[in-house]
Amino acid sequence: EAGVVQSPRYKIIEKKQPVAFWCNPISGHNTLYWYLQNLGQGPELLIRYENEEAVDDSQLPKDRFSAERLKGVDSTLKIQPAELGDSAVYLCASSLAGQGAFDEQFFGPGTRLTVL
């Protein structure tokens, strides 16, 4: 079974440019998460989707970040415009909703963003 797929794996852009990350969760997983991982830090949740609904986006900087999950499967995270401080790894994870306390999150390999 394929795991969580993310693309691109690496992205280098100039500041003020837009950038987008794509995530394909494990087939059948209804819950999708985007995390931000700064260097030397643990992941921090940006947004959580239940199907196509964003149920927790309290940590998403909405002035420049946006996300969508059309049809409740793939998801895209966008930054516009990017700033130097956005350089980080962006992780996507998915889990099978409805399993209660044993709702393990499976993580993708991440997209490493460098803003110059």
Add this chain to the structure above:
Amino acid sequence: AQSVTQPDIHITVSEGASLELRCNYSYGATPYLFWYVQSPGQGLQLLLKYFSGDTLVQGIKGFEAEFKRSQSSFNLRKPSVHWSDAAEYFCAVDYSGAGSYQLTFGKGTKLSVIP
């Protein structure tokens, strides 16, 4: 504030030696507790989790962790480290009481293994 502390940023051990990675959490009630491993260029992989019951939890790859309520700790252990265990290890806590919906991660401990 809810937090997870991993006091050791970097640990180096010899292959075959025992390992203990420390994790402390702050919360009144018992949260759900997790350990993840992240190898270079890889996503995080769940090693083990604790929700309730037996305080000694067995995980994959020969790892175990012990929950100690009195110390608010959930330390990860392995009796004999292999070179392939070199990676970064993250302790995580779910304070929501509903499972893995709201994970708070520690800053991680990088493990280096000397052959």
